């Protein structure tokens with residue numbers, strides 16, 4: 001398997017893990033007697049904005065999609081579809097941020113709207129990753145030559161970007177932070193407080 005494809009699968013798995021955890025925590029947050037620690041939602045949505053939206057998708061657009069279009073013009077409809085999804089994803093992240101802000105400010109109200117935006121983003125992104133893996137990658141494997149793959153591999157490994165290694169470490173530490181903040185059984189964090197009082201080190205949203 002080309003190095004870039006294995007990196008792409010790894011990145012999809014990391015994104016899926018955060019989306020699964022986000023969905024599970026959002027289900028927990030619908031219980032009105034269990035005040036969420038909102039920091040974990042902020043960290044997850046920051047990760048979604050910073051990693052898939054600002055790093056993973058641009059890398060796909062600039063290298064993998066661009067070279068596939070040059071080598072196989074019949075892939076145009078699929079590539080344009082995926083590029084449009086990259087643009088749509090950015091708006092869905094804004095919707096997530098706004099719904100989280102409203103939920104935190106008005107808790108326990110706002111849970112349904114927040115859950116709906118989480119569901120919309122998760123479904124959207126899972127479909128998107130599936131389309132890339134099942135439709136785009138097989139086309140790319142047939143159409144790209146050895147020199148093309150060398151270019152895509154270098155780009156996906158971050159070899160053309162002097163700060164990529166630093167950014168990868170930042171994402172690793174952000175991922176660890178999410179694991180530490182999320183309560184069991186999803187992560188290693190403190191359980192959410194059933195009385196509605198913030199846990200030690202937590203903070204109460206204004207008006208709560």
Ligand SMILES: [Fe+2]
Pocket residue numbers: 056057060082086128132
């Ligand atoms: Fe993508």
Ligand SMILES: [Fe+2]
Pocket residue numbers: 012056057060129132
């Ligand atoms: Fe992707």
